[in-house]
Amino acid sequence: MSIVMSALQYLGYILIFPGFLFCFLAGLLLCGIDRKLVAKMQKRVGPPILQPFYDFFKLCGKETIIPAAASSKTVFLMAPLVGLASLVVLQLFIPVFNFTAFSGMADIIVILYLLLIPALANILGGAASGSPYAGVGLSREMVTIIACELPLVLVLLSVGKAVGSATGEGLTFSFSSIMAYQAAHGSLILKASMIPAAVAMLMVIPGETGSHPFDAAEAETEICEGLLAEYSGPPLGIFKLSHAIKMLTMTSLFVALFLGGIGGGIESLVALAGLSGAAAGGVSVLLEAIVLFLLCVVLTVVCISFVHAVTARLKIEQIFKFYWTVASGLALISLVLAWYGL
Amino acid sequence: MFKKLIAESMGKSPWLFHINAGSCNGCDIELVSVLTPRYDAERLGFKLAGSPRHADIVVVTGPVTTQSLPRVLRAISQVPEPRCIVTMGSCPQSGNVFKGSYSVAGPLSKYVHVDVDVAGCAPKPQAVIDGLALATKILKEKREAK
Amino acid sequence: MDFPFVKEAVKQLFSKTSCAMYPAVPSEAAPHYRGRIVYHPELCINCGMCERVCSGNAITRSSEKVEEGEKITMTFNLGSCTFCATCADFCSRHAIEFTGDYHMVATKEEDLLVSGSFIKKPPVKKPAPPKPAAPAAAPAAGAAPVKPRDDGKPVNDPSKCVYCTLCAKKCPAGALEVDRAAKTWTLDEDKCVGCGTCAEACPKKCILI
Numbered sequence: 001m002s003i004v005m006s007a008l009q010y011l012g013y014i015l016i017f018p019g020f021l022f023c024f025l026a027g028l029l030l031c032g033i034d035r036k037l038v039a040k041m042q043k044r045v046g047p048p049i050l051q052p053f054y055d056f057f058k059l060c061g062k063e064t065i066i067p068a069a070a071s072s073k074t075v076f077l078m079a080p081l082v083g084l085a086s087l088v089v090l091q092l093f094i095p096v097f098n099f100t101a102f103s104g105m106a107d108i109i110v111i112l113y114l115l116l117i118p119a120l121a122n123i124l125g126g127a128a129s130g131s132p133y134a135g136v137g138l139s140r141e142m143v144t145i146i147a148c149e150l151p152l153v154l155v156l157l158s159v160g161k162a163v164g165s166a167t168g169e170g171l172t173f174s175f176s177s178i179m180a181y182q183a184a185h186g187s188l189i190l191k192a193s194m195i196p197a198a199v200a201m202l203m204v205i206p207g208e209t210g211s212h213p214f215d216a217a218e219a220e221t222e223i224c225e226g227l228l229a230e231y232s233g234p235p236l237g238i239f240k241l242s243h244a245i246k247m248l249t250m251t252s253l254f255v256a257l258f259l260g261g262i263g264g265g266i267e268s269l270v271a272l273a274g275l276s277g278a279a280a281g282g283v284s285v286l287l288e289a290i291v292l293f294l295l296c297v298v299l300t301v302v303c304i305s306f307v308h309a310v311t312a313r314l315k316i317e318q319i320f321k322f323y324w325t326v327a328s329g330l331a332l333i334s335l336v337l338a339w340y341g342l
Numbered sequence: 343m344f345k346k347l348i349a350e351s352m353g354k355s356p357w358l359f360h361i362n363a364g365s366c367n368g369c370d371i372e373l374v375s376v377l378t379p380r381y382d383a384e385r386l387g388f389k390l391a392g393s394p395r396h397a398d399i400v401v402v403t404g405p406v407t408t409q410s411l412p413r414v415l416r417a418i419s420q421v422p423e424p425r426c427i428v429t430m431g432s433c434p435q436s437g438n439v440f441k442g443s444y445s446v447a448g449p450l451s452k453y454v455h456v457d458v459d460v461a462g463c464a465p466k467p468q469a470v471i472d473g474l475a476l477a478t479k480i481l482k483e484k485r486e487a488k
Numbered sequence: 489m490d491f492p493f494v495k496e497a498v499k500q501l502f503s504k505t506s507c508a509m510y511p512a513v514p515s516e517a518a519p520h521y522r523g524r525i526v527y528h529p530e531l532c533i534n535c536g537m538c539e540r541v542c543s544g545n546a547i548t549r550s551s552e553k554v555e556e557g558e559k560i561t562m563t564f565n566l567g568s569c570t571f572c573a574t575c576a577d578f579c580s581r582h583a584i585e586f587t588g589d590y591h592m593v594a595t596k597e598e599d600l601l602v603s604g605s606f607i608k609k610p611p612v613k614k615p616a617p618p619k620p621a622a623p624a625a626a627p628a629a630g631a632a633p634v635k636p637r638d639d640g641k642p643v644n645d646p647s648k649c650v651y652c653t654l655c656a657k658k659c660p661a662g663a664l665e666v667d668r669a670a671k672t673w674t675l676d677e678d679k680c681v682g683c684g685t686c687a688e689a690c691p692k693k694c695i696l697i
Contacts, residue, residue, distance in 0.1 A: 035384075041497040045385040045507045054355040054387060058398070061348035061485055063422035065395060133393075220392030232395040232422040310493045382507045432544065435597065436568035439543045451597070461566045461592035461600050466517065468510050473593045475511060480595070 013092060017289070023091050026293055027245035028052040033297055034211075034247070034305045041309035052244055059237030067230045069130030079125030080231075080238035086117035087245045094249065095179050095256050097266065097288045107173045108156050111253070115152075115208065118242055119145050125235075126227030137226020140316050141210075141217035147323035148207040151200050154331035158197045159188060159257050162338040175256070182260030189258040197334035198258045202303045203327040205250045207319070210243065212308035216316045247304060251296040259295060266291060352398075352424070353482035355387040356474065359397030359421065363414045363450070364440075365404030368464040369431040373401060376467045376474075388474060394420040399477050405433040405440040406448035418454055424484035426477040428458045430470065435459050517588035522571040524589040525564045529604035531583035534560050535660045535683035538575035538584060544568045547575060554607065561605035566592055580683045636696040640682035644673040648694035655686035655695060 013019055032049040039046025048054075070076045093100075093111060123141055126134035157171075163181045164172035172178065178188075188194045207214040218226045228239055270284040314322070362370055376383045377390060391397045394417045406414060418427065427450075432438040434450040450456055457480050460473035508515060517523055539547045546568040552559045564584075576584040594600045637643055642655075651671050656664040663679035664686060666672070687695040 037501070039382070039384060040505070041501050043379045043500045043503075043506045044382040045505050045509070046382070047384050047387055048354075051355065051387060054351040057348050057351035058355045061352060062398075062424075065420065065422050220390075223392075225392040225396065228396070229393045230395055236396060306497065309497045310491045379506050380508055381510060382505075385507070385509075386511075432566075432568055432570065435600070436544070436546075436565065438568055439570055441545055441568070457595065459567055459594045459597065459600060461569070461594070462523075462590065463570045465592070466521075466590045468515050469590045469592060471510050472591055476593055476595070 014088075017285075018092050018094075018096060020088050022289070023088050023245045023248060024241065026296070027241065027248045028056060030247050030251075030296060030300050031244035034300050034308075037301055037305040038308050041306065052240070056237045056241055059240065060234050062233040062236075064233035064235060065230075067129055067131065070128055070230070071130055072128045075124055075128040076230075077235060079121045079128065080235045080242065082124075083118040083121030083242045084238050084245070086114050086121070087242055087249055090114040090249055091245070091252070093175070094252050095175055095260075096252070096285070096292050097179070097183075097256075097260060097262065099285050099288055100176065100179075107175050108160065109173055111175075112153065112156065115249075116145065116149075118246060121242075122227050122239070125231070125239075126229075129230035131230045133224045133229040134227050136223050137217050137219075137229070141227060143316050143320055144207060144210070144214060144217055147320045148204055151323055151327035151331045152204050152208070154328055154335055155197045155201045155204065155257070158331060158335035158338045159194070161335060162188065162191065162194055165338065165341050178257070179260050187259045187262065193334055193337035194258065195334075196330040196337075198254075200327045200331040200334070201254050201257065202299075203323075203330075205254065205299070205303045206307055207323060208250050209246045209304065211247075211304045213311040213314050214319050215313060216319060219313060247300055248296055251299040252292055254299055255292055255295045262291060262295075349482055349485045352485045353478055355389075356398045356426075356478045356481060357389045357391040357396055358399050358401055358474070359391050359394045359417070360401045360403070361414055361417055363402055363404035363410040363434060363448075364407035364446075365431070365433060369403035369433075372464045372467055372470060373403065373430060376470050381467045381471065383471060383474070386471075386475070386478075394418070395422065397421050397425070398481055399426045399428055399474065401428045401430050401474075402434045402450055403430045405437045405443075405446045406450050406453075407445050408447045409445070411447040411453070414450075415453060424481055424488070426457045426481045426484070427454060428460060428473055428477050429456050430460050430473070431465060432461060432463045435461070438463065517590050519588075521588045521590065522573050522586040524587050524592055525566065525569070525602050526585045526587055527562060527564060527602055527604040528583045528585065529560075529562070529606035531581045532560070532562065532604075532606060533581055533583075533681045533683055534606075534608055535580070535681045535685070537578045537580070537660045537683065537685065538562075540660060541574045541578050543572065543574070544570050546570075556607050556609065558608045559605055560608055561603055563601055563603040565601055567594075567597060567600040580685060580688075640697065641677065641680050642675065642682075642684075642686050642695045642697045644675075645694040645696065646671075646673070648692045649673060650692055652691060654689050654691060658685050658689040660685060 015021060029049070031052040035051060036046045036049050066073055066076060090111060093114070119141060123138050126138045159178065160172050163178050164170050166185070167177060167181060169177065182188055189198050206212065210218055218228065228236060231239060266284055266287050270287065360370070360373055375381065394400070400418055400421055402414065404410070429435050429450055433440065434448055437446050437448050440446045458473050458477045460469055462469055536549060539549055546565045548563045550561045552561070571586070573586050576586055592600060651666055651668045651673065653666045653668060656666045660683065661679045661681050663676040665674045665676070682697070684697050687697045
């Protein structure tokens with residue numbers, strides 16, 4: 001009986017809350033808010049906030065054309081699904097403050113690998129389409145991944161070192177100990193040594209999601225949206241959905257790494273309201289989900305919409321230079337500071 | 343219900359693909375001005391797609407020269423169904439002042455079925471919005487008929 | 489790196505948009521905008537000048553015999569028009585008008601045609617009295633000052649005329665014949681539509697209408 005119950009619970013996790021349904025709704029809503037605000041900053045009215053939903057459902061109703069030059073039909077059609085699935089799995093492992101769907105099963109290293117899979121799925125699908133535009137986009141996407149990966153690894157290392165040296169573990173990669181530390185000692189962003197790493201992480205978010213100044217791989221005006229050039233219909237819709245979910249994933253990763261201390265506040269607030277037991281757990285998870293989404297919106301506005309509105313697209317070597325000098329430098333400062341226990 | 347949702351979305355999210363078939367650039371500039379903050383077609387869901395595979399509405403400008411004709415037809419055939427073809431300006435409808443030239447293969451309606459004609463030389467952005475709105479309606483009807 | 493639009497973007501986020509919300513808020517074309525053609529068949533005299541000056545071959549003229557005479561139909565194809573308004577400039581009777589209506593969207597090509605027709609009365613009654621009068625008037629004109637005719641057709645003042653043939657070249661109906669050597673100016677009354685182009689073109693202003 002308990003096996004059935006826990007199976008049902010896990011199914012609920014996968015399909016509803018931190019899993020698919022939450023990703024679908026929150027991701028597309030985040031994308032809609034982003035488009036609306038970019039339009040506002042450019043003195044336009046902008047699309048309705050539900051526009052990404054319309055786009056997704058419209059693409060579901062279109063014909064899927066498989067290019068004659070496609071090297072492999074299976075890879076071409078499966079790549080978007082692989083990307084989407086890995087993003088949903090990723091969202092399951094990122095803790096929502098003190099609530100984790102699969103606690104203790106995966107830590108930062110797994111997140112790092114899972115974060116690569118959507119980009120790899122993009123590359124696989126583009127390569128299978130056999131289009132020269134996708135070929136150009138593919139090489140640019142690879143360079144962007146390599147550029148983003150170094151500052152991201154350094155940020156994760158410095159967070160792990162800061163938490164590890166405080167708890168006496170040395171260097172920790174466990175999400176649960178990072179969240180526990182933040183719940184006890186306040187958010188990591190309040191530590192002076194972690195501020196450069198937080199700034200570097202903010203810089204990594206638009207690069208990982210492929211949004212504006214770093215979207216050389218999907219430049220629609222020069223290389224016909226690069227990797228997606230040959231996609232149409234539902235597979236294209238799934239790619240657009242993955243792109244929206246990636247915004248949610250990256251921003252909630254930032255929240256988990258640097259703003260985790262807020263979760264303790266929410267729980268004490270629920271306790272103050274006089275709730276206890278299962279009801280308190282349910283209410284606090286709900287509140288935490290809402291707070292997480294609001295924080296994701298704020299982060300998206302700051303580092304995706306605003307940056308989109310004020311910058312022009314960078315060249316691929318400029319992206320590489322930016323990440324390996326400015327962003328990596330900031331993350332490295334944090335790492336050195338954390339190493340000396342500051 | 344899902345079918346209705348798709349048909350409803352079809353009328354709210356038309357993506358454009360623009361083909362210049364030897365146009366003088368007058369119509370192209372007017373089409374781009376539809377997307378500027380002044381007219382902002384994005385508030386109606388219009389978006390300029392980079393690849394014909396992503397498009398719902400194909401906007402053709404220019405008198406369809408013999409050089410561009412095979413490319414135009416090939417690009418149109420890459421647009422997934424349901425699709426809508428809009429001719430913009432007088433040139434693709436009749437050839438306009440280029441009518442009878444040795445290098446003009448048009449009008450476009452000789453080769454493909456044209457859904458909406460927007461007349462003008464060049465049409466005002468408001469007229470283009472009217473034409474695209476009509477095309478979106480046709481697109482929705484095509485999806486519902488499916 | 490340098491971001492010149494940061495201030496602008498933040499300012500715009502909290503200010504009004506610059507959108508002209510077109511389909512919701514109707515918009516008028518600017519004054520003198522050349523939009524949809526309106527044709528007034530009751531003013532037209534069937535001179536064919538518009539058809540000759542049209543650069544896009546957008547104007548066609550067809551005629552058909554009916555009981556009362558000849559039914560002339562003028563068709564303006566807006567799908568072939570450059571909206572240059574040369575036809576309206578050349579029309580001596582102002583029968584072609586360009587309006588500010590820019591809403592020219594159609595799903596069928598027929599929707600973009602503007603046409604009008606009128607019935608041209610056969611020249612049965614008129615030629616009968618003037619015909620004997622015309623040759624008679626020609627020698628008499630030499631002495632007496634030339635008076636404009638009351639039927640709207642041109643007369644030439646031979647005392648001023650230099651027989652440059654410009655009027656014959658300009659005549660859209662081909663109703664004038666001028667011989668430089670013989671110094672004759674003859675009008676084919678059946679062909680003449682009384683448009684006045686010859687009088688306008690005359691460098692000596694010797695054609696009265």
